[in-house]
Amino acid sequence: xxxxxxxxxxxxxxxxxxxxxxxxxxxxxxxxxxxxxxxxxxxxxxxxxxxxxxxxxxxxxxxxxxxxxxxxxxxxxxxxxxxxxxxxxxxxxxxxxxxxxxxxxxxxxxxxxxxxxxxxxxxxxxxxxxxxxxxxxxxxxxxxxxxxxxxxxxxxxxxxxxxxxxxxxxxxxxxxxxxxxxxxxxxxxxxxxxxxxxxxxxxxxxxxxxxxxxxxxxxxxxxxxxxxxxxxxxxxxxxxxxxxxxxxxxxxxxxxxxxxxxxxxxxxxxxxxxxxxxxxxxxxxxxxxxxxxxxxxxxxxxxxxxxxxxxxxxxxxxxx
Amino acid sequence: xxxxxxxxxxxxxxxxxxxxxxxxxxxxxxxxxxxxxxxxxxxxxxxxxxxxxxxxxxxxxxxxxxxxxxxxxxxxxxxxxxxxxxxxxxxxxxxxxxxxxxxxxxxxxxxxxxxxxxxxxxxxxxxxxxxxxxxxxxxxxxxxxxxxxxxxxxxxxxxxxxxxxxxxxxxxxxxxxxxxxxxxxxxxxxxxxxxxxxxxxxxxxxxxxxxxxxxxxxxxxxxxxxxxxxxxxxxxxxxxxxxxxxxxxxxxxxxxxxx
Numbered sequence: 254x255x256x257x258x259x260x261x262x263x264x265x266x267x268x269x270x271x272x273x274x275x276x277x278x279x280x281x282x283x284x285x286x287x288x289x290x291x292x293x294x295x296x297x298x299x300x301x302x303x304x305x306x307x308x309x310x311x312x313x314x315x316x317x318x319x320x321x322x323x324x325x326x327x328x329x330x331x332x333x334x335x336x337x338x339x340x341x342x343x344x345x346x347x348x349x350x351x352x353x354x355x356x357x358x359x360x361x362x363x364x365x366x367x368x369x370x371x372x373x374x375x376x377x378x379x380x381x382x383x384x385x386x387x388x389x390x391x392x393x394x395x396x397x398x399x400x401x402x403x404x405x406x407x408x409x410x411x412x413x414x415x416x417x418x419x420x421x422x423x424x425x426x427x428x429x430x431x432x433x434x435x436x437x438x439x440x441x442x443x444x445x446x447x448x449x450x451x452x453x454x455x456x457x458x459x460x461x462x463x464x465x466x467x468x469x470x471x472x473x474x475x476x477x478x479x480x481x482x483x484x485x486x487x488x489x490x491x492x493x494x495x496x497x498x499x500x501x502x503x504x505x506x507x508x509x510x511x512x513x514x515x516x517x518x519x520x521x522x523x524x525x526x527x528x529x530x531x532x533x534x535x536x537x538x539x540x541x542x543x544x545x546x547x548x549x550x551x552x553x554x555x556x557x558x559x560x561x562x563x564x565x566x567x568x569x570x571x572x573x
Numbered sequence: 574x575x576x577x578x579x580x581x582x583x584x585x586x587x588x589x590x591x592x593x594x595x596x597x598x599x600x601x602x603x604x605x606x607x608x609x610x611x612x613x614x615x616x617x618x619x620x621x622x623x624x625x626x627x628x629x630x631x632x633x634x635x636x637x638x639x640x641x642x643x644x645x646x647x648x649x650x651x652x653x654x655x656x657x658x659x660x661x662x663x664x665x666x667x668x669x670x671x672x673x674x675x676x677x678x679x680x681x682x683x684x685x686x687x688x689x690x691x692x693x694x695x696x697x698x699x700x701x702x703x704x705x706x707x708x709x710x711x712x713x714x715x716x717x718x719x720x721x722x723x724x725x726x727x728x729x730x731x732x733x734x735x736x737x738x739x740x741x742x743x744x745x746x747x748x749x750x751x752x753x754x755x756x757x758x759x760x761x762x763x764x765x766x767x768x769x770x771x772x773x774x775x776x777x778x779x780x781x782x783x784x785x786x787x788x789x790x791x792x793x794x795x796x797x798x799x800x801x802x803x804x805x806x807x808x809x810x811x812x813x814x815x816x817x818x819x820x821x822x823x824x825x826x827x828x829x830x831x832x
Binding site: 269301304307308309310311328329330332333335337339341342343344345346347352356357359360361362363364365404 | 580581586589673
């Protein structure tokens with residue numbers, strides 16, 4: 254018998270009291286052991302979905318199953334399997350990080366002795382042990398985010414849900430958090446990550462769903478999604494900028510400033526012609542890099558396409 | 574781990590956290606009621622009370638008001654503890670730690686109520702100790718005394734919990750103590766016997782639940798009461814059942830807690 258998926262979402266709908274339809278009947282499956290990205294612009298429905306999975310939001314219709322356990326019908330059992338790192342800081346700022354972790358374990362029925370051992374383990378792994386006995390309000394923003402990860406690990410969940418865990422965190426700490434979460438995932442925990450740092454999703458996640466206006470607009474593997482990208486943009490640092498930019502079929506040049514030039518070209522096109530054109534125009538290239546991460550470009554396109562499609566449907570409905 | 578043992582660990586966790594909170598801010602939770610009640614004893618009991626003479630036979634006015642003032646401290650502190658602690662958890666969103674955990678709703682309610690009752694009883698005990706500096710007291714019925722403080726603290730803990738669930742801002746948890754709790758307490762026979770009132774005020778006073786708590790406690794301490802002790806406990810039991818049902822129902826529906 255094959256193991257139950259880590260998450261199955263079936264026809265999940267949420268309409269808030271003010272009439273806003275946050276989720277419009279979504280379906281989603283996440284396999285055990287996956288590192289899954291859930292992306293979408295602000296207000297797309299990501300946090301509502303996570304709220305329903307963690308029982309903080311009541312669904313209007315549909316259900317979700319965590320490793321086969323229904324959130325609607327067996328809430329308490331389902332919650333034992335989840336660890337949640339919410340978007341907003343939600344611990345008591347006057348408590349100590351050690352107490353916050355130990356109490357969290359207590360809420361899951363974990364005896365205090367085991368809870369204290371786990372608190373030490375995860376606070377050390379997240380480099381917070383030195384601050385374990387300080388008031389939580391004294392921690393920096395990055396430390397508070399790491400504390401929420403340590404807290405979510407106290408019940409050693411099979412499914413860890415991270416809702417923008419690295420928001421507002423500097424790159425060094427962000428990387429250390431990636432390392433920790435990757436280690437957790439490698440050890441067998443299924444991870445669902447929402448983030449606005451698409452570089453993060455691209456580097457960490459194997460599968461992806463993009464949600465917008467309460468519907469899933471894309472749900473595939475990261476590899477397959479990235480292979481759809483047929484255009485790449487390069488940024489050149491140059492020491493001189495000509496009056497007229499090169500004109501090459503298939504390549505679009507853009508002047509950013511006196512020393513920066515951008516070139517957008519098909520991924521399949523050889524770069525030799527590009528360098529020949531730059532040389533012919535007397536442009537000396539100092540350095541070169543990719544403009545943005547590839548996922549970001551795809552994300553923008555998918556969301557825009559989805560909105561155009563929704564707009565078309567809306568206007569059809571209005572005409573009808 | 575079974576659900577029951579898990580729930581018991583969760584219950585211990587909430588109670589421990591509540592007691593740690595009470596002790597951490599003891600200058601706000603334990604000292605102010607002791608000071609306020611000392612002033613009541615000095616002004617009403619000693620200065621004014623000495624001119625009033627005995628009430629209901631052999632009791633001095635000071636002795637008469639001590640049970641009422643102890644009960645008043647217990648109910649206001651139980652109420653204040655749970656409403657500020659639970660609303661504080663809502664305000665800081667740390668209540669979500671409990672809401673996303675597998676613990677049952679009754680554990681959340683019982684944990685917070687136990688914490689609030691503990692503060693009520695500690696404050697009540699402190700006020701009783703202070704009272705002994707001013708007058709001599711002998712407990713007439715120990716079981717009635719203990720049961721009445723337990724019921725009184727529980728009823729107002731439950732009421733404070735319901736208030737905190739509905740509250741959207743800190744002002745909302747101050748409204749009930751100011752406009753409901755304080756008038757009911759003062760009109761609940763703390764400073765006088767309702768038998769001194771003429772009708773219809775005597776009948777109106779009997780609608781006030783605090784009257785039954787104060788009198789049950791006074792019966793426990795002094796052996797006198799304006800109401801039948803069985804009726805007093807019946808009314809208190811009814812309030813405990815009704816308020817527990819309301820609080821659990823609100824938690825189940827997620828009112829003010831889940832979207």
